[in-house]
Amino acid sequence: MYVGRRTFLKSSGGVTLYALVTAAGWLDAEEALAQAWNKAAFDTHSLGDTLHALGGGEPTQSKDIEFVQTPEIAENGAVVPVGVTSRIPKTESIAILIEKNPNMLAAVFDIPTGTEPVISTRVKMAQTSNIYALVKAEGRYYVAAKEVKVTLGGCGG
Amino acid sequence: MGEPMKIRATLTGDATEVKVLMNHEMETGQRKDAQGQTIPAWFIQTIGVTWTGKTVLSAQWGPAVAKNPFLSFKFKGGAKGDTLAVRWVDSRGDQRTDEAIIA
Amino acid sequence: MNRRTLLAALVGIVIAPLAGAQASTSDEIAKYRAALQDGNPAELWEARGEDLWKQKRGPRAASLERCDLGSGPGVVKGAYAELPRYFADADRVMDLETRLVWCMVQLQGYTEAEAKKNPFGSGSDKRSDLEALTAYIAVESRGVKMNVPLAHSKELEAYRIGEKLFYYRGGTHDFACATCHGEDGKRIRLQELPNLMTAEGAQKAYTTWPAYRVSQGELRTFEWRLHDCFRQQRFPELVFGSDAAIALTMYLARNANGGVFDAPAIKR
Amino acid sequence: MRLCLRVLTLAALIGAGCATISSDKETGEKAASVLKSSFKPAGQAGLDRLDQDDTQRACSAALGKAVPKELAAQIEQANVATIRYPSDGQLLGDWRNGEKIAQEGRGKQFSDDPKGPVGANCYACHQLSKTELSFGTIGPSLYQYGKLRGASGEVQRYTYGKIYNSEAFAACSNMPRFGYKGILTEQQIKDVTALLLDPASPVNQ
Numbered sequence: 155m156y157v158g159r160r161t162f163l164k165s166s167g168g169v170t171l172y173a174l175v176t177a178a179g180w181l182d183a184e185e186a187l188a189q190a191w192n193k194a195a196f197d198t199h200s201l202g203d204t205l206h207a208l209g210g211g212e213p214t215q216s217k218d219i220e221f222v223q224t225p226e227i228a229e230n231g232a233v234v235p236v237g238v239t240s241r242i243p244k245t246e247s248i249a250i251l252i253e254k255n256p257n258m259l260a261a262v263f264d265i266p267t268g269t270e271p272v273i274s275t276r277v278k279m280a281q282t283s284n285i286y287a288l289v290k291a292e293g294r295y296y297v298a299a300k301e302v303k304v305t306l307g308g309c310g311g
Numbered sequence: 312m313g314e315p316m317k318i319r320a321t322l323t324g325d326a327t328e329v330k331v332l333m334n335h336e337m338e339t340g341q342r343k344d345a346q347g348q349t350i351p352a353w354f355i356q357t358i359g360v361t362w363t364g365k366t367v368l369s370a371q372w373g374p375a376v377a378k379n380p381f382l383s384f385k386f387k388g389g390a391k392g393d394t395l396a397v398r399w400v401d402s403r404g405d406q407r408t409d410e411a412i413i414a
Numbered sequence: 415m416n417r418r419t420l421l422a423a424l425v426g427i428v429i430a431p432l433a434g435a436q437a438s439t440s441d442e443i444a445k446y447r448a449a450l451q452d453g454n455p456a457e458l459w460e461a462r463g464e465d466l467w468k469q470k471r472g473p474r475a476a477s478l479e480r481c482d483l484g485s486g487p488g489v490v491k492g493a494y495a496e497l498p499r500y501f502a503d504a505d506r507v508m509d510l511e512t513r514l515v516w517c518m519v520q521l522q523g524y525t526e527a528e529a530k531k532n533p534f535g536s537g538s539d540k541r542s543d544l545e546a547l548t549a550y551i552a553v554e555s556r557g558v559k560m561n562v563p564l565a566h567s568k569e570l571e572a573y574r575i576g577e578k579l580f581y582y583r584g585g586t587h588d589f590a591c592a593t594c595h596g597e598d599g600k601r602i603r604l605q606e607l608p609n610l611m612t613a614e615g616a617q618k619a620y621t622t623w624p625a626y627r628v629s630q631g632e633l634r635t636f637e638w639r640l641h642d643c644f645r646q647q648r649f650p651e652l653v654f655g656s657d658a659a660i661a662l663t664m665y666l667a668r669n670a671n672g673g674v675f676d677a678p679a680i681k682r
Numbered sequence: 683m684r685l686c687l688r689v690l691t692l693a694a695l696i697g698a699g700c701a702t703i704s705s706d707k708e709t710g711e712k713a714a715s716v717l718k719s720s721f722k723p724a725g726q727a728g729l730d731r732l733d734q735d736d737t738q739r740a741c742s743a744a745l746g747k748a749v750p751k752e753l754a755a756q757i758e759q760a761n762v763a764t765i766r767y768p769s770d771g772q773l774l775g776d777w778r779n780g781e782k783i784a785q786e787g788r789g790k791q792f793s794d795d796p797k798g799p800v801g802a803n804c805y806a807c808h809q810l811s812k813t814e815l816s817f818g819t820i821g822p823s824l825y826q827y828g829k830l831r832g833a834s835g836e837v838q839r840y841t842y843g844k845i846y847n848s849e850a851f852a853a854c855s856n857m858p859r860f861g862y863k864g865i866l867t868e869q870q871i872k873d874v875t876a877l878l879l880d881p882a883s884p885v886n887q
Contacts, residue, residue, distance in 0.1 A: 191356040191357055191371055192371060195371075196371075196373040196374075232377065232378070233377040233378070234377070235381075252375060255375050256339075256341065257373055257374070257375065259373055259375075260372070260373055260375035260376060261370060261371070261372045261373065261375075261376055262370060262371045263368065263369075263370045263384075264368070264369045264370065265368070266365075266366055266367060266368070266369075268367070268386055268387045268388060269367050269368055269384065269385070269386040269387070270326065270384065270385040270386065270387070272384060272385055273382075273383075273384050274381075274382075274383045274384075275376060275377075275380065275381060275382050275383075276376070276377035276380065276381050277375050277376055277377055278337075278339070278374075278375050278376070278377050279375075
């Protein structure tokens, strides 16, 4: 795939974390395999819409959510490793959102009892952006953010 | 549908660490091919991981999950020789289940 | 100091780029690659390559398990670290891909054209068998020291031709491999360039191909690396498995001798 | 099996094996024929692109070492003669278009549409404006190029000439000969010259 030249995008300014409405446990049903795919949550274009679609309440900033193995700079936005660890007791679900992607929500993981609240996967990032980790525990919602810069290296055209 | 997943399930202490690599294009629907035609969206939507019948993880993914997805997590319990099954369903309704033995 | 040399000297004034910021960029990019190496998607190609190696296929319904990659029929362990090399049965120096094509023809009965038909795969509907086989053979040399022989005169000849090609300037832009790979610490944009004229540079570069290219979501081999470099050099298209590809590979693989092979790796 | 051994130029490599080891000249000829048989035309890139002019041949033969002084002088002499300055005498174009040309990495590749954009990809090898962090280091930084030199007629002629044919001023330069090899149009070279010399250009802020 020969893509045109794109420039290294300057990192976005400090994003003030305005009130977020975050994920409700819409996957309460224990039955995991045939659950419906929440189309609305994955179709939204702004942070607020995404969280509204997930039916969540007001999240509180939390230091007990940590990004693990998530580099400051991604050599290419096509594959960005993201790891999230939640030390909040009784974590029920962890969601990963990319602020500046066309659709914010990348993935939602439901953590049944007995499974450790530690998830890592890889996401696509359209550009340098904040990544939000949303955790739901006992009906309450918590959030942490980390900025990942995307460089668009490469040699020619 | 497609190629088998690569699943590694290893018992470490009292927990089983699971690492999965899946073969999937994860098309976002925003890409164009060489002739300028938009390539339609096609991505894994739901994941289910079960250990001897019990769900140890379930997830819903959007097209922002990277191509050839990678997933890693841990759950308490599991014993050497137990069976672990990983199942995905994508936006075309294709699905795939692969199993691995906990080492 | 005549006028022109004075002006030329002025051009040479180097405004120190923001070295501090750039140094941390390469450290972070190294962390980025390390995070992806654990669970490198190349493993999917390695698994498919192992299947293809063992499956009975082709007109003769035979597997490749008797294919001699230079370390004895069917021996895969460490074979890639000693390639390219001279093969008496073909009376020719061959790199891995060319040798695989040879075995697909000799053992499985494919025509050469059939064996070579899809060297660079794209997506799930146009997968390349050669890329999968190469990933499997390569991973079987991980941790092995590069030890490319120059015992036969044709190996030496390939090496010396490879050297000439490495410095061959051509095309609209006068580029040769040496233009970008001839000095330490050089970059194209933020893309660091190994200096292939030093043993250390050659080792670092050659031992990390084939690699999973995150920008394409595909595993690419060293043949592809040469093919795509010549494209950007504004040359005509390099023929897959051609003498020039093999000679250049011989030159770089031999220069990497002593380096510990560590592929498939992760690349942009 | 007659084994003959010739002392090789590459001291570290002792050639054994059954055939005579070819001399450096013979290897050169073999390399040329290997080249011709190893490429195929594609898109806008025909096999003619493998043919070398005297400058390319001399610089390639140096195998990465500096060419001897007198040969360098001959190369620069031959390349100075190829420079065509604009008939209207106007050497500075539009620096805004110059920045686009400096950013554009496509042009002349066999994968490029012949009618598509042709750039100079200057950022691949040079730092130019301060704001572009993704720049290369194969060539020297050109940040504040005009601020340091002013934009006198002499500096304009040198800068325009260097872009037109870099080897007129530095034999075997790594920089493409944008004008002489027909990569950039006269207007494009004027625009890049402006990017370097125009006081309003981001290069000079």
